[in-house]
Amino acid sequence: MIRALIARIRQGHRTMPYPAAPLQVPERFRGYPVVSSREEPDGGKDETSPCPYGAYTAGGGACLDMGKCLFCAECPAGNIEFTTDYQLAVSRRDHLLVGPGTEQHHAQPLPPDLLRMFGRSLKFREVSAGGCNACEADTNVLSTIGWDLGRFGIQFVASPRHADGLWVTGPVTENMRQALLTTYEAIPAPKIVVACGACAINGGPYLDSPRVLNGVDSLIPVDLYIPGCPPHPATILDGLLRILDKLK
């Protein structure tokens, strides 16, 4: 016992001060994209996307879809610059589209009736539907002492019956379609749905694979989209705090 206490003192208090103090993100972190407009060499006629996922479209004004974007280290589009801004989560799918000079959108607070119900206690049931375990791992990390998700009244629970919302990672494989729907139905209404990561939003690296469904909103409506492959824990937490109106 005494050893455990000494170890505890040595380890110290390690929960980060965020959101009271700003977060440190790595220098090379790829966050909110800046899309610069570019004269297409052939007058903008070439509609084929240099991005293998079609996240970038050049025609009709450059546009980057953060829902499809994997935030590659070497973006093939050439006119995208990634800032270290991790605040990427949004409430509407079309708010993930970024063009030159587009206003940056953030996740919006839940409607007042839901906020009244979930504002101080929000429980999620997570379903990994084809995820590679990266989104899962960085969702899990929020419950560690470093992030201490519990201090915001948010928790991941074992049973859908105890949950207020469904948390989905992965592109939704054919083989997980039924399990995902069954879990969704088992959650009592009213309920919210979070699509965490590029896969859950639009299929991610598995976009249009015959074995996957290209994301959650092909099956059920989504209330919070968290882009990234995988999203940084800070991106996830930012989205959660915003829908609960805890971040001004």
Add this chain to the structure above:
Amino acid sequence: MNNSLHPLYNGLAIPFADIPQADASQFLQTILDAIDRGRRIVSYFGIPGQDAVTLVCVLADKSEGRLGVTRTAADSGHFPSLANLCPQVQLFEREIAEQCGLTFDDHPWFKPVRFHRPFTPGRDAWNRPADEPILPGVMDYFQVEGAEVHEVAVGPVHAGIIEPGHFRFQCHGEEVFHLEISHGYQHRGIEAELFGGPHPRTLHHMETLAGDTTIGHGQAYCMVTEALAGLKVTPRGEVLRGIALELERLANHTGDLGAIAGDVGYLPTSSFCGRIRGDFLNMTAVLCGSRFGRGFLTPGGTVFDLTKDQRDDLLKRLAEARRDLTGAIDLLWSTPSVMGRLEGTGTVSLEMALTLGMVGPAARASGIKRDVRHGYPFGIFRMTHLPVATAFHGDVCSRTMIRWQEAQKSMDFIEEQLRQLPAGEHRVPTSPLAAGQLVVAMTEGWRGEICHVAITDDLGRFARYKVVDPSFHNWPGLAMALRGQQISDFPLCNKSFNLSYCGFDL
């Protein structure tokens, strides 16, 4: 080596035509003889053709540090099964059946692995109608009968934030007689997408085969393309890759040590490690911006170099993490209630581990000295040798101990490499892939041996790309570890293996 076993080395390409085509009985005899002499199957797969399936088997010979490959053609739609004689082949045969529609006669456990349609439409090993859906987990499970026996079914959706899989326990009271594990829920069809590659998406698919093993699988893929393109990675590139691989091992081993502590209800180590794991992930993010190493590797080297400031930053972070981790883990060994739960739980004997062909920390915990970094060195591990840690008992305690010992060696390695980073370029330009080749690339991921095999067609495209995640070898080990255990020890046993669902399901 046997005549029909053609020698090759980890990460070197050979012309596919040089591999002699054996007839079926010679092929099977070659595999059996090799296994009898202590060799082991690292990969066994089919290439669907017009009228025949080409079967390719890669065997490892540790004593000589080299591999052997043999091939044959199965043209009748049927092939004899070796699973009764050689249990480590049973999942490989089921996988070939599911992918290529080949029926293995007398297979004791002939059922699907991932529940998907075969590569070639219409050629189905179980003659399932094309207009009926293939439902995951629906198959004949092994069942124990008797008035006092009951069955427990768990999954696909589990209690925590983890991947889906289905577990069937045959129990007598608390005691588990048998566990059968059914996968396929995470199947994304990666191997089917790889025909004709490499495609612009291929590197992303490799990085997300098992997302917690981005560097391990990513490096195996890079080795494949480098061997086929005749690239020589610079010393600096190799060192940076080695550092990333060991950081990945550290992050995951730390997470596992914490999770094992959590599963025996010992919260101090559990909560300390949960945080320290993040410190290692953040070190990977210093390298490339991503905590999981996304975008760090590229065929020819690494995308990012390391500046002097970043190197100093990493050394400082590493020293702090080492101090914290040592303090957290030392608590385990000095807490009798923890040791009481770890010792003697979920034992896999040496004989069983050898029979199943287990790999990685789980194999080493049962006393097998098996580590790709040591046996078939690749990259920087050809220059710097890490000691291989093994244990004897094969129980949860051994698997825990191995992780801590490996973590210490990895920290030593990273520190040493950071202090003597070679100068020069970190990346060389790529070139087109050679035609008609076969290459086997193996790396030691944190879960164990990762094996990628590529065969190129006459235009230098992938005629077949086969991935074997260490979990493919080790899931049967978990099932055996549960025999005779209390079912309440399942979470602990499971955590001590911590195998990948998506890496298995591909």
